[in-house]
Structure formats: structure tokens, C-alpha cells
Amino acid sequence: MSKKKEKNKVFELSGYKSMWMIAMFDLPVDTAEDRRHATQFRNMLLREGFSMLQFSVYGRFFPSEESSEPYKKRIRQGIPPRGEVRLLYITDKQFEKMEIYMSKNKKKVEQPSQQLLLF
DSSP, X not given: OOHHHHHTOOOOOOTTTOEEEXXXXXXXOSSHHHHHHHHHHHHXXXXXXXXXXXXXXXXXXXXXXXXXXXXXXXXXXXXXXXXXXXXXXXXXXXXXXOOEEETTEEEOOOOOOOOOOOO
């Protein structure tokens, strides 16, 4: 293969190796300090490339579990002093089988962002 063709080659990711990290959380909002911590946590998830799937449920696509490790570490460091945070990992194949309904209308599943992957 010529260098030009090789340079433009698109690499297909395995739907069984690529994964989604889902961050689910219940954070108290009783006091001004609690609300500030909850807002800081949500904003940190957004800065880290997560998208809101539902209230208190955020998700981000990763090409592999290994590539998610630095994000997991930063999320653990950003967990507020009160409340509960759960991280769930599912394959891209499992994620694409999700059914989403808004009222009675079916909606499309979120797609991974098209980003440059460097190996």
C-alpha cells in the first residue's frame, strides 16, 4: 500500500473492544455547598468529554478499556465529599442495542464522537 493510501486509512474499531464508560451519580443538593460540589462534578465530566445521557447519567466512548484509565483516575479524584458515584463499563455493541424512548417515541442511540485516534 502506498504511503498516501496508508495515511488516509480509516481503522475500524471492534465493537467488542471499544467501550462506553457510564458515570451515574446521586449527589445531595441540600445546601449551597452541596450544590456547588454537584455542579463542579458535572462540569468536570463535561470537560473530560462526557455527554449527558439523562439527568445524573453521563457517558463517554473509549476505543479500549486501557484508554479510559486516566479518565477513571480523574473522576475518582473529583468525587464530591458526599453522595454516590458509580462507573459502569459496557461494550460499544451492548451500548448500540440500547433502546431509548422519549414519551412513546423511539429515539436513536448516541454515536461515538469521530475523533483522531493515535496509537
